[in-house]
Amino acid sequence: MDDLLTTLIRGLAQGSFYALVAAGFVVIYRATDVVNFAQPALMVMGAYFTALFTHNYNFPFWLSVIAAMVAVALIGAVSERVALRPMVGEPPFSAAMVTVGLFLVLTIVANRLIGSNVISVGDPWGLETATFLGNVRMRVADGWGIGLTIVAFAAVGLFLTRSRIGLAMRATSLDQEVALAQGINVGRMFGLSWALAGGLAGLAGMVYGSGGTAVDHTSAFVALKALPVIILGGLDSLKGAYIGGLIIGVAEAFTRANAASLSGVVGANVDVVVPYLIMLIVLMVKPYGLFGTPEVQRV
């Protein structure tokens, strides 16, 4: 039982990380109808900037996290302006390929910045673990990750539903031309969505790197598992991103915990592909995910 709970918490923490990255995907998809494959690379940038600000500039940790979020948000907004704005009105796949190009460029920039060594984000929690409810172990960093993700989702949700700019963003995602006619600066909303997604990616980078996980540019491939998450939750649903993230994270954690008994049948390291297997099944059964809006085609 204790082991079960320990695994569950580990899965929830991992899932929270996926959910944060997935939230960036959702925010951008809702605003611009583009699946942003560069989101994982932005996550690595977030981890890098957090590490840079804590280690090189000796900021307090909370300040360097915020600074990193701002920095990645800026990168996101600039990328949108330079690479994605000219693609407005082009087929969604072309725009998606542009973000693949962006992914390559950003990963290599991250590789250059990080260098040949891996970095740690320098969080104050390190490898500390807490024990509660008798014998359930939990890494402190995991607790922070789960908590911060809930806060971030609540903040984004409140921003989108309650604020004036959030309303404008939702109007843009509903219909760009009508939004334009209502006096909304659609281009600025695009940039803002990318900045928001960048900020979330920055936070995700910190969550990924906390608890002693080493970060290098290949970490982007781990964050790519946010794609199964958004397919499971629905491409355009924030709620879906959160719940999907937790489901994927927990599924992965339980497969990893039972890897020894599974390896005879499906081979070692099967936990790495479990998210993708779930995604393939979801695409077969319910292509628009748990909370996604089905695409309606007019002829």
Add this chain to the structure above:
Amino acid sequence: MTAQPKLRPGRRRAVTLRGRPELYTEYAADQALLNTPAKRRFAAVLLVALVVLPFLLDRDINGLLTRVFITSIGAIGLNLVSGYAGQVSLGHAFFLGLGAFTAAFLGSEPSGSLRGLGLEMWVWLPASGLVAAAVGALVAPLAARVRGLYLGILTLGLVFVGDHLFKEMRTFTGGPGIGRRAAAPIIGGLDLFRRQTILGVEVEGDVLFYFVSLLLLIVLGVAARNLARSKVGRSFAAVRDRDIAAEVMGVPLVRTKVLAFTLSSFYAGVCGALLAVLYGTIVPENFGLLLSVDFLAMILIGGVATISGSIVGAAFVVLLPRLVQSLTDVLPFISRGGTTEGLFSVDQLQGMLFGALIIAFLVLEPRGLYGLWLRVRNYWKAWPFSY
């Protein structure tokens, strides 16, 4: 009884009047692949050059050209499904890997725990294409259920699942980091990589493989080109442009998509098998997501839904690293060695350039290098008038 010899479409050569190269007197001449004298001349010169070049060039340049031919086959395959039929596939690397490992299993001798059959090339080459095609045909009905971005993400999942399979099926693939030797390119006892004397001419091993690759590219390229302008190709284009309209017009949607995937996988399988021969040793890590991105870049840079564009794009992507490497002598901020000195190392610059080029072509010239060529050609065709 008088026969009517004039009405019979014989094998007469098309009569083109002097100075009127675009006057066609027969349908056959109009429909020919090389329908203008310029195209015919250019193709002839290119062919002669490609036949003569390997005897004049260095061994490593030959290898590079061979690689261009082989990757072109894969790029044409991807263009069939993504360019002509509009079904975006990020899963091309999986089918390449499938072809490569099938060929390695059939074509190399067993060693240790690795299984192998030691068959000859005329068995393993078609077999690698067919196995990939069979798996493609199995996956395609599932892929036909989703469209657009969802399809891209689905095929991306395929790459990761395939990667896992390649890593775990150790008796076939050798496992991660270890891999296995590629199939031996032997036809009828003739090793394509060994120095041979053929018809009194002494031929280096790599030159033989060069010619086999070139021949395969020509055969498969012409086949794809003809397919693209046949009924099948038209139905591909119809599905790409508007799937519902295509279905209304009587194009079977699922069958067309399955056919596109199957054909594309066949090309990918053949390409993977040959590419593996060129690599020498293959590991499961070779066939990851980045390889898929490479191939997508080829068709985007070369030109979507064109065969010649696929070849030019493949050549561009394969030759780019060499180009960047020779730039290191000119540009001071690129370092040759480790990652610490200079602004960027060769690998990094090449990767960056790659990403930047994908973005630049999509933003500035969505038709790729082929589109650039069209612009140049149309400009000079109408010169001195603007159009």
